[in-house]
Amino acid sequence: MNNGNNLWYFENVDLFGVMCPHKFGEATGKTHKMLEFDKDEFIYFPNDASNQLYLVAEGRVRIGNYSDEGKENLKVILGKGELFGELALTGEGKRNDFAQAMDKGTKVCPMTTEHMEELMLDDQTFTLKILKLIGFRLKKMERRINSLVFKDARTRIVEFLKELGEEKGTKVGYEVMVKNHLTHKDIAALTGTSRQTVTTVLNELKEQNLISFDRRRILFRDLEALA
Numbered sequence: 001m002n003n004g005n006n007l008w009y010f011e012n013v014d015l016f017g018v019m020c021p022h023k024f025g026e027a028t029g030k031t032h033k034m035l036e037f038d039k040d041e042f043i044y045f046p047n048d049a050s051n052q053l054y055l056v057a058e059g060r061v062r063i064g065n066y067s068d069e070g071k072e073n074l075k076v077i078l079g080k081g082e083l084f085g086e087l088a089l090t091g092e093g094k095r096n097d098f099a100q101a102m103d104k105g106t107k108v109c110p111m112t113t114e115h116m117e118e119l120m121l122d123d124q125t126f127t128l129k130i131l132k133l134i135g136f137r138l139k140k141m142e143r144r145i146n147s148l149v150f151k152d153a154r155t156r157i158v159e160f161l162k163e164l165g166e167e168k169g170t171k172v173g174y175e176v177m178v179k180n181h182l183t184h185k186d187i188a189a190l191t192g193t194s195r196q197t198v199t200t201v202l203n204e205l206k207e208q209n210l211i212s213f214d215r216r217r218i219l220f221r222d223l224e225a226l227a
């Protein structure tokens with residue numbers, strides 16, 4: 001569930017009030033424009049200059065890269081309130097990943113690395129959160145690589161769902177609810193499986209009364225029992 005340990009996920013934190021130059025502009029009279037993208041439009045490509053970070057204001061953004069053979073590797077799908085492009089702060093120089101809008105009217109707030117560095121100099125607690133965000137995402141990616149190498153498709157899907165519930169879930173009595181913005185195809189891409197396998201595993205878990213789902217949400221009956 002959302003808590004202080006999951007610092008990469010900021011939906012319950014007013015990042016726009018803390019970080020977004022658009023908010024500062026409202027107070028100072030300076031202009032700062034949100035960037036708006038159509039569905040499937042790219043926000044940046046691999047090898048683009050890495051000198052900005054972004055907050056998702058509306059819609060969803062997918063982050064991934066390409067293998068030497070040109071195969072797409074989807075890393076994460078981000079929603080409102082989440083930060084991406086943060087490796088610009090580490091001296092990345094050029095992007096290794098792409099960022100692509102998933103919905104019509106996706107809006108993101110761009111921030112220069114200079115703006116972020118000023119905020120980090122002024123607020124040590126905020127700096128710690130950003131550093132933990134970067135570290136958490138790197139560890140998460142390492143776990144995903146190990147999972148792809150050593151675990152079967154069903155295990156990868158179940159572990160992905162459990163992680164989703166732990167990180168983005170909200171307690172509803174004894175159950176945990178996640179607002180669902182992922183299709184079966186999205187889950188397949190994020191777990192290195194097929195859409196058919198995802199559908200099969202989800203239906204099995206539903207038959208076992210471990211989860212319930214529709215297009216709007218996933219309800220975990222017993223998150224600890226999910227294995």
